[in-house]
Amino acid sequence: MSLSHTLLALLERGPRHGYDLKQEFDAQFGQDRPLHYGQVYATLARLLKNGLVEVDAVEHGGGPERKRYAVTAAGVTDVEGWLSRPESPELYLHSTLYTKVVLALLTGRDAAAVLDVQRAAHLDLMRTLTRRKTRGDLADALICDHAIFHLEADLRWLELTSARLDRLAEEVRS
Amino acid sequence: MTADAPLLTARDLSKTYGTTRALDGVSLDVRAGEILAVMGPSGSGKSTLMHCLAGIVRPDSGELRYRGRDLTAASDAERSALRRGEFGFVFQFGQLVPELTCLENVALPLRMEGVRRKEAERRAAYWLERLDVAGVAGKRPGQASGGQGQRVAIARALVTEPSVVFADEPTGALDTLNGEMVMRLLTECAEQSRTAVVLVTHEPAVAAYSHREVVVRDGRIRTSAGSAR
């Protein structure tokens, strides 16, 4: 999963402090492992250097100064590209795909399109393996089958998620 | 007509059953020799689309052409002649005639075209051989296994050397190994005779035998992706 793209997409919903970004990330995606503040600030510093976010306000309270970050136009383009590019089909992709779908829903993009490009990429690899299987020997066919069945599991998940997008949209936005 | 002018051209097809919009403005080309998978969830309109493309169901609106000829304007008799001569069909449960032997079943489409019995059975025997089920030629469909029955059904679909075979969940009733065998034989035979296949399936492993796929959702085609050959 790409933390920088995820933080950028969360910032698309409005400028935030690093602290709020962490809270929001954990609420949506932190089920198994919440973020460390260090990860958030290191990622924001890199995004700032690359011009994908900018400091939108600085608060001088009693303690250290607090920066509020906003996504730049270049940052939005970056998210856009990431969401519309399929992940290269490999095993156990689900957390990245889930993140992409949720972010598309949160930022008002076409989540079904995210699933569609991914399905096409998966099916393409399945085609290649199926073709290879009809030519190779049995040992090679068995190796191909293993990969095909795993891709099939991903595809089932993509299909089921497509069918449940409306419900998921309600849940993530609430 | 150039080599890759489409065989079938559908433009903006719609079909409503009562209040159900089974097809809602579908456009699609089927080219000679291509294997096209039609995917999508249950009830999305895959079979309806296939039936419209094959001239079995008349769409409420839209245009359908076969080799440039307008099928929406054709009479029922013209369309069934076209189906017999140019199209082949494979369904989920073979749909073979139970009283006839497997050989007679495969010969049947030729007999309906007026081919003499001996010649029809000679050609039927050739296709049973190609599909590796020559052994059941003299048996009734009820005496063959599901996988054998499907291969007989494919032989029957190919015996007239159609330009398009329509297959609706052809492996739906088979286990993985038999499904694979059926798909392999169907696609090999189709590729060798440059027969186009419209393959309706919701199984990715079956769709993986296609050259490209379309996905139907709520009577519409979502995307048209897939690798060039």
Ligand SMILES: Nc1ncnc2c1ncn2[C@@H]1O[C@H](COP(=O)(O)OP(=O)(O)OP(=O)(O)O)[C@@H](O)[C@H]1O
């Ligand atoms: N002859 C008919 N009369 C009434 N409704 C029909 C008829 N044929 C199809 N429908 C309806 O049209 C819609 C699309 O049906 P269709 O059979 O094309 O779906 P499908 O994608 O083939 O589904 P499945 O994967 O379950 O075979 C469904 O809501 C179905 O109930």
Ligand SMILES: [Mg+2]
């Ligand atoms: Mg159907």
